[in-house]
Amino acid sequence: MTKPSEALPITIRNVTKTYGKVFALNDVSLDVRSGEFLTLLGPSGSGKTTLLMVLAGFTRPDCGSLKFGDDEVIRKPPHLRDVGMVFQNYALFPHMTVAGNVGYPLRLRRVPKAEAAERIERALETVQLGGYGSRRIDQLSGGQKQRVALARAIVFEPRILLMDEPLSALDKKLRDRMQIELRHLHDKIGMTTVYVTHDQREALTMSDRIAVINHGRVMQLDDPVGIYEKPANRFVADFIGESTFLPVTRDGGNLLYAGQVLNISGDVPDASSLFLSLRPERIRIVDQSASESMNTFQATVQYVVYQGDSFLLYAKLPDGIEVGLRGVVRGNTVAQLPAEGDTVTLGVHADDTVVISGEEV
């Protein structure tokens, strides 16, 4: 298998792709580090798949530059790019066996038969399908097809691996397991990997870094912690995790929400429109006499939902904005939950009081 030292960095510069008047990609520049697992995360229609297709060579951008290592590849046809790709629906050839599929790229590269057989078996073992070579594609389960597609994409030892929502067709349990497995596999073979998904949890679970994409632009590029804890703008905060947004105004050096001075420990962006972004799991119900590092808000309980491992409580602030609060269920939590109409004090620690820009740039 490929060693990490052979992985290639990807340099994307000013790539633009328009369909009529719509920008699928709007002047995208992005660096993928050598050997990194980078996820393109965004809603459908955001341009993340278009960007992946540009990397693979299936979509011709209007302009821009794309380098694998030092090689300019933007005008190279797909079959000369030497990148592995796992398709959303696997795209396994139904008229070939598992070994036929995995061996296909080797056959095209005229690898001698004995060596090819050995490499096919090794690739299948890598994805834990050793001995499955003679199976027909329609005899495989979804998870197995997924693995075969992966084996086919890595068997010719490309230095870059692209994955287009490869887990979206699997059921949730299998998906969770495959996320961990894919990540382990990446660490083992160390190819530069670009992964596309619309599933934020998947992105957080697997990635070294995440590029959040919307309207054909990179909204934020950061590691999972940075993306979740310090969202660059309202779109990122809204798309990753759940958030309630409270409008914030500036008053000299202070930031106010509904006339109340906020206690903030992090940075405040330099933007004209600011919002306080509240994560449901970072809010607690506190006593009136909360510590000074807490921001507290009075609210009226709207309704409470019991969800097994956790509960979800919606409470209305005096200005009518509804805030979601999530708590872990343990011990006598359920018995102590407030009822509809109760007035509660919501507390948010200064560290969790994140102020973000309302502008989507």
Added chain:
Amino acid sequence: MAAIEGTGMNADGLRRDGFLERMKLFGLCSPAILLVLVILVIPAGWLAYVSFLGADGQFSMENYSRMISRKSYMRIFITTFEVSFMTTGICVLIGYPLAYFLSQLPARIANICMITVLLPFWTSLLVRTYAWLVLLQKKGLVNTFAIELGLWDEPIKIVHNMTGTLIGMVHIMLPFLVLPLYASMKAVNRDYMKAASNLGANPVSAFWTIFFPLSTPGLFAGMLIVFVLCLGFYVTPAVLGGGKVIMVSMKIASNIELFVNWGAASALGVVLLVLTIGALWLTSRFVRLEQIVGGGH
């Protein structure tokens, strides 16, 4: 514990419901079964029966022995297969690129083009055949144009022979090949070609290793339909062949019209039927028929 079969709650009633349901379904099928019996099994059986009647109305093998003893019969069968094979072959050469082209077009344009392919279907077979006669005859459009353009100097004979027959047959048979082929090409997932290209296949090898094999069920289906239809074809070879291309169907007609020999005509019909079934059987040895006609996959 699960109840032992036939002893659980409502077991008798449920079993009777199942039986009644099967009976009802059978009842619903019976018109179709009856229809097949009346229009297929009985006439075919009668055909076979008549073929064993001699000129004197007695049971005899003379209709079959005549076919073996007379060389002209053998020639007719060979011509029939020759015309069918060549028509099928030319249809593939023209139809495959055409279907491929259609399958790659955006749906809206493909639909319009498909109508032009299907248009011949909606006009009378006889009209189309005579139209070819007008086009291809000695002083017809094709010859006149070709001479005007200097392609050839003398009017050449392109009708009332094998060439004319094949031109007409191919024109009429083409949609039968293109339709199933187009359907199976449309069913080829476009991601397969992308995947092939991603794995290092240039467009030509991607076509031969991925697209072509996946289009073969439609291709074989089309070829089979064209071939079987050709075996029994009458109008076009009769008009465009000018009496020089004699196929089994024409011999059957002349046996009845000229000689009023129902026995001989029936025997030819039976042999053609057997040969057609033989061709189907032979095809089924190489490809699964249920795949061709669209059941299973």
